Amino acid sequence: MKKSAQNLSSEKKTVKPVIRKIYDCLFATYGPQGWWPLTELHEARGTNPAKTGSTLGYHPADYTYPQTRNQQFEIICGALLTQNTSWMQVEKALLNLKRLNALSPEAVISLNSETLKEAIKPAGYYNQKTMRLKALACWFLELGGRTPTREELLSLKGVGSETADSILLYAFRQHSFVVDSYTRRIVTNLGLNDKKANYSEIKALFEENLPNDLAVYQEFHALLVEHAKRYYQKKSSYAKCPLLDIVQN
Structure with a gap:
């Protein structure tokens, strides 16, 4: 499962190319995020240097939780x-x-x-x-x-x-993609959906273009959150998002 999370592009050739490229870029940049954090793991885990904010309780590259x-x-x-x-x-x-x-x-x-x-x-x-x-x-x-x-x-x-x-x-541990405000900001800025797209439409954008791999689903959502914290907190920073180079090429 870890292998598939690290290399989405080799797992499903029919994936919409831009979705695959975005995932691979984010994973290469930030690495496994280890969501969802758990209080039991506070002492043993939480050392991901690429993560912003709280680092306690995460379990990078371990998809066996809960x-x-x-x-x-x-x-x-x-x-x-x-x-x-x-x-x-x-x-x-x-x-x-x-x-x-x-x-x-x-x-x-x-x-x-x-x-x-x-x-x-x-x-x-x-x-x-x-x-x-x-x-x-x-x-x-x-x-x-x-x-x-x-x-x-x-x-x-x-x-x-x-x-x-x-x-x-x-x-x-079901294949159900999470769409939060960060995800909406990113896909809208990248022009991957209409600005008026509803939750279900954005959810479908990912689910229709992802392999049935729990690790990929969990990592992609977490990676989008991590990326957004760096480039989508202020409107003025949206144009600096490096993912724009991917969708424009």
Whole structure:
């Protein structure tokens, strides 16, 4: 799996050339990103020198996570908590939950709501997120170990397209491409989609041109985020994006 992530171009000859070139360029530039970060790996991992921001809990070139039920649930919690905030703030919230031994669905359900609110306060919108975390915990228990459908996830309170795809890709290891604001900025700037393209259209742009390789799906999304942090934070920097040379040639 690692091999295919490192060399997408050799895996699928029918891939739209520009998508293949973008992936190969980003991977060569930044290397494996090791998403989704987990609190259990804070001491053992997180030394990727090409990554901006938090480097704790990542597992570069290891696509075997999540390895446990609680790791799976932690990813689900993180996907919800990261709405409308930065990962740095989510990390603080998750570490607070870890200190309370509350990174399991059973613990979240049994935890006093006020205690839960205080724990996740760094991630913002803590009243709303507390209710939704408890609902997700109940839902996760009812799953009984099966993999949910995307439609099922979208039916849950507070779970939109990006959150659903993040949960499917990183918690349940499904080929479901995540489209965030960074990805939208990049593909729009590169002229790969219409400025008015909706989430589903951008998602299809990638899914229709990628091999069925979990590592590629995970790395591509993470690499786009890393790249955007360097070139798409300010509008004035968009023209400096090196990927423009790829799409223009």
